[in-house]
Amino acid sequence: MSIRRLPEKLVNRIAAGEVVERPAAALKELVENAIDAGASRISARIAEGGIARIEVEDDGCGMSPPDMALALERHATSKMPDEAIEAVTTLGFRGEALPSIASVARLTLESRVAGADGWRRIVDNGALAGEGPAPLAKGTRVVVEDLFARVPARRKFLRSARSEYASCLDVVRRLAMARPDIGLTLEHEGRRILDLQGGQDRLARVAALTSRELAANSIGVDLDRGEVHLGGVISLPTYNRGVADHQYLFVNGRPVKDRLLVGALRGAYADLLARDRHPVVALFLDVPTSEVDVNVHPAKTEVRFRDPQLIRGMIVGGLRRALDEHGFRSVQRPAEAVLAAWRQEPVAAQASTGFLxxxxxxxxxxxxxxxxxxxxxxxxxxxxxxxxxxxxxPAPLQGRAEIAEAPPPQADAHPLGIARGQIARTYIVAEAEDGLVIVDQHAAHERLVLETLRRGMAGQAVPSQGLLLPEIVELDEPACDRLEAAAVQLTALGVELERFGPAAVMVRATPAMLGPIDCHKLVTDIADDLAGYDAALGLGARLELVAATMACHGSVRAGRTLSVAEMNALLRQMEVTPHSGQCNHGRPTWVKLAMDDVERLFGRK
Structure with missing residues (x-):
């Protein structure tokens, strides 16, 4: 078959396939154009998930009639004053969005610049359908109707209106998060979904678009390394989600979904979250334009860094440092649903003035x-x-009292308060200055042991307790090989062992902090972890994961009765230990019931 030049209409449809694969992509392009036009207020309206209608109106600089005609031609743009494509700072610059959308839908473009009359231009599936004056304020309004109506091969691959609406909402949410200085509204089927005022600070905008609880359960990030700046908000490990859809990443104000950034985020929260839980984050990375290529994807959702290791190290190190600085912080208060579960016992009428x-x-x-x-x-x-x-x-009293040998310490002197008792031999109840603190003793001590083991891996050797009689643990030969290869590193964790024949190891000492433990179970679990974790991980990374298993062996178990002195010692150690607000699996180790909530439970407020 001979080579032929494709007609303009077909070229536009092919271009549309790259840029406008669904309604959310068209909406993204239009909102980005409004942002680049200097708008301070943007209104978006969609119908049937954007399939039937998309309308975007802004108060930006507007366009003159000749510029409107050029904007609907391919490879025409106002966003590149010269040929330095690598120095582009605007969100859009490919020059294909409007003509691509107009080639597969009915597009109405209305615009007016300051001091001139408005103008309208209508393009129906690539053909000019009309133009003329249009009454509107300064700015631009774009209406897209019946997307892919004449391209059935593309229309049938669209998802349901509900799914397309969800994608449109996600697109607008990410763009609104990137620009808290711009007011933005989104309506779907006449119902207002988002109504964001301009001039918000970053945390307020992120919380408004994710969850109001994030403001009380987040940590600010602000880090500079040379010309690179990393800012944003990240959730405490105890405030997490079951899916990664609440992770928002921005490079130079551009929303991106980049594997490098997602991997760095996972590394920053390693051993702080269970594998099936994900943090809520909004990270804003500002990089010199010469150090990042934003034109590696038609929809500009991926980027490529000149020095990816610098970026990854900055994210991992910056987030870990921010999490370390907040030490024992956990979720600030129980959820409303938990408070609603508290019951008030019925009071008999005849006992209204006396005792029961x-x-x-x-x-x-x-x-x-x-x-x-x-x-x-x-x-x-x-x-x-x-x-x-x-x-x-009344139910039998289950509490116990101890003879006081010294006056109890003041609750206001300690963030986690003073221990007042133990519930179900699992939960420590403490009184703080501003509320009631409940601590999961097993989860809390598990984190304390893990942090001590991690310090041992960092060079501060963990004290070990020699066994009176060395214990022989029989394993298969590959497991013994793995333990032998890691013997030096395990010694730093307090586990001293050596090879004892082809299918056994001799355990001479265990970490002193673990106390009396089952050596056979401990060594077997360590060998299983060394085999189970991805071999692509370095030995050090695998041992960090092994340390979590060891911590679980030596932690204070649920069901163990603690004295008041032991409870207070645990609380004081939590206050000075990083990450003690969550266990090794990302669950909270303590929660606080504010005094206001206690008073609400008793009808005092």
């Missing part, structure tokens, strides 16, 4: 109810109390 007692104590003297040393109530008072007895029997 069990019939079992009716014949006992009042003094016996509170102990032998309690001062007996006067007879008249006792008679009045017994007259108001009810058939409601």
């Amino acid at each position: 007692f069990s019939p079992a104590v009716q014949e006992a003297p009042a003094a016996r109810l509170f102990g032998a040393e309690t001062v007996p109530l006067p007879e008249a008072t006792t008679a009045r109390v017994y007259d108001r007895m009810t058939p409601f029997a």
Whole structure:
């Protein structure tokens, strides 16, 4: 077959296939054009997920009639004053968006510059359908109708209107997050979905577009390395989601989905989150234009860095440092659904002015109810109390008290408060200055042990406890080979072992902090972890993951009774240990019930 030149209409449709594969892509191009036009307010309206109609209106600089004609031609743009394509700072510059959209839909372009009359130009699937004056304020309005109506091969591959709407919402949300200085609204089927005011600070805009709870459960990031700046907000590890859809990454104000950045983000939260949980982040990376190529993808959703290792190291190091600085922070308060689960016990009408007692104590003297040393109530008072007895029997008291040898410390001197008791031999209840703190003793101690092991890997050797009699652990030969290869690094973690024949190892010492443990189970788990984690990881990275397993072996278990001194010691250690606000799997180690919430539960507020 001989080579032939394609007709202009077909060329435009091919270009549309690269840039406008769905309604969300068309909406993205139009909103980006409005941002590049210097708009301070942008309104977007869609119908049927953008399939039937997309309308974008802005108050930007506008276009004159001749510029409007050029804007609808391929490879014509106002965003490249010269041929330095690598120095482009605008969001769009390919010069194909408007003509590509106009080739597969009915497009109406209206615009007016300051001091001139408005003009309208209509293009129907690549053919000029009309033009003339248009009444509108300064700025531009673009209406796209019946996308792919005459391209059935493309129309049938569109998803449902609901799915296309979700994609449109995600696009607008990312662009709005990149520019908190611009006011933006989005309407779908006449219903206003977003109404964002301009001039917001970055955290307020991110919280408005994700969750209001993020503001109280996030950490600010602000880091400079040479000419590269990293800013934004990241969630505490305990504030996470089951999908990675709430991770927003921007390079020079451009929303991107880049593998390098996503991988760096995963590395920053390593050993802070379970593998199936994901943080909520909005990271803004500002890089000199000479150090990044933004034209590697037709839709400009991917970028390429000149020094990718610098960028990755900056993200991992910057986020880890920010997380380290916030130490024991966890989620700030329980969710509203949790508060709603608290129940108020019914109060009998006849007990409204007295006490509730069990019939079992009716014949006992009042003094016996509170102990032998309690001062007996006067007879008249006792008679009045017994007259108001009810058939409601209180549950047996489960608390315990200890003889105080020294006055208890003040709660306001410690962020996590002072221990007041233990519930179900699992949860420590502490009183802080501003609320009630509940600590999961197993999860908290597991994180403390892990951080100690990690310090051992960083050069501060973990103290080990020699076994009175070395223990022989039999394993298969490959497992013994892996343990032998990692023996030196395991010694830094407090595990001293050596090869004992082809299919066994001899354990001479274990970490002192773990206390008495099952050596066979510990060594077996370590060998399994060394085999199970990706071999592409370095030994050091795999041992960091192994350390989490070791920490679980030696942590204070749920079901163990702790003394008040032990509880307070655990709280004080949490306050000075990085990442103690979450366990090794990303779950919170403590939660706080503010005094306002306690008072609400009792109807005081």
